[in-house]
Amino acid sequence: MLDLRAAAWSSVGKKLITGLTGLGLVVFVTVHLIGNLTIFMGAEAFNAYSDFLASLLHGWFIVLADLGLVGFFGLHAWSGLSVWQSKRRARSSGYAVSADARGPSRKTASSRSMLYSGIFLGIYVVLHVWHLKFGAEYVTTLHGEEVRDLYRLVVEQFNRPAIALAYALSMLFLGLHLRHGVWSMLQSLGMLNRRLLPTAYGAALILGGLLAIGFLVLPLYVLFFVDPVGTAAAMGGLR
Amino acid sequence: MHFTLRIWRQSGPQAAGRLERYEIDDINPDMSILEMLDLLNEQLTRDGVEPVAFDNDCREGICGTCGLVIDGVAHGKKHLATTCELRMRGFVDGTTITIEPWRAQAFSVVKDLVVDRSPFDRIIAAGGYVSANVGSAPDANEILIPKVDADLAMDAAVCIGCAACVAACPNASASLFTAAKIAQFSYLPQGQTERERRVVRMVEQMDAEGFGDCSNHGECEAVCPKGISITNIGVMRREYVRALTGQLR
Ligand code: FES
Secondary structure, X not given: OOOXXXXXXXXXXXXXXXXXXXXXXXXHHHHHHHHHHHHHHOHHHHHHHHHHHHHHHHHXXXXXXXXXXXXXXXXXHHHHHHHHHHHHHHOOOOOOOOOXXXXXXXXXXXXHOHHHHHHHXXXXXXXXXXXXXXXXXXXXXXXXXXXXXXXXXXXXXXXXXXXXXXXXXXXXXXXXXXXXXXHHHHHXXXXXXXXXXXXXXXHHHHHHHHHHHHHHHHHHHHHHHOOOOOHHXXXXXXX | OOEEEEEEEOOXXXXXXXXXXXXXXXXXXXXXXXXXXXXXXXXXXXXXXXXXXXXXXXXXXXXXXXXXXXXXXXXXXXXXXXXXXXXXXXXXXXXXXXXXOOOEOOEOEEEOOEEOOHHHHHHHHHHOOOOOOOOOOXXXXXXXXXXXXXXXXXXXXXXXXXXXXXXXXXXXXXXXXXXXXXXXXXXXXXXXXOHHHHHXXXXXXXXXXXXXXXXXXXXXXXXXXXXXXXXXHHHHHHHHHHHHHHHHO
16 A cells, blocks of 8 residues: 555655654764864874774775765755755745744744755765865874874864864854754654653754864864874874 | 734635735724624625635634634734634734735635635545444443543644644645644554554645645644644654554565
8 A cells, every 4th residue: 555665755754764864964973073073182093083984894884884874965855855845836825924933833043944054064065075085195104004194184174264164164054954953853753752852852952052063163173273284294293 | 992904815716816905993802803804894895895705613712614824823923722712902902914814735715815625624534534333332431541542642633623734834734734633543442443544545645735744843833723732743753654664564
């Protein structure tokens, strides 16, 4: 009576896809931030972390993770866009006067701008990957082995104020997207009841805020407190 | 009290509509907004103008027939109230009140403020029923239902089908209505036979009617005169997953 294709295209199916991929992306972003915090520990720790990821499963981990991420981003964007498209069809003529109902409503600037913050983040992610992942391949030695000096690239780039500020500002959009996204994905997956919903709504603000602030602080920290160019690598290491 | 009214006038489904301005005087603060529209219609009839068409029936908040978007909010700014329950004392004397019909592609305007809500009937027909044995009436309390389940079912079953949820949803989604109807049965022993079929078919019908998708804005719950929680939409999604995974067995 129900084939999976039809189910995926249904309005509820799309919410399940948005929710599941959203959950995956939030987990990714959280792990990404925690990993990136190694930058506070200096060149060695950061490069060791990046080398650990790069060599995990003989390099296959990164390939698999990349494929997974492309799939998740793609599905998330597709289902999000189709929700927006359905809305345009379903409310073709609008109200002369419209106002917020308030009360238990969860409609916010964040929920209204999911499409725009999402598109912005999509563009950001492409640029970010191109900028750093496919950026200059500096090499350094770590415990006698040659590894990529990602630290040098990051420090070099974030020492350019325009780039550091662009990154920091982009993270405001991440916060905006996650304020609605985090609780909404749980609701989309049918995981909330009357007791959990307000908790999840509050937790979304905290988690979304923490992630955005965490990522926002990184480029600014490098800009203001870390000296340009892998002085470290170039001069034979920090320690 | 005196009000300036801006009311949506549209002579038929295909006709172009527009907001018309009317002045009305001597409004008793204890009148309902529908009684004010009755007075306006008497005034319009005297002036030889076609009266404003609007839906209403019980005028006590139980039937779900009335429904107007008042100053941009479905059923007006007062929470947990239908349009017919709004008293004029809740409005500021001398102000302008804008009154529009429910707007959704799925609901065509029949005339003025009256919209065709038959898509809701078709959603119900698609699965909002239970199978029952015919014959003599069953004994009361023959089927035992835990208190918690009965309460949850009732919380969903209070839906009067007014469609304010659709009117208020930025996406014109009918998720709260459809979910309430699905959720009420999901808690009860009656209707388990149709459980999986129900959610699949009702969602299918909801989509086919041209309602938008849900974005979890929650405006629906905020305008619902019966305060139906959006957690029922979560129930609908769980039921959908249940039907899907049942399918795989
Ligand atoms: S007329 Fe019955 S609910 Fe308003």
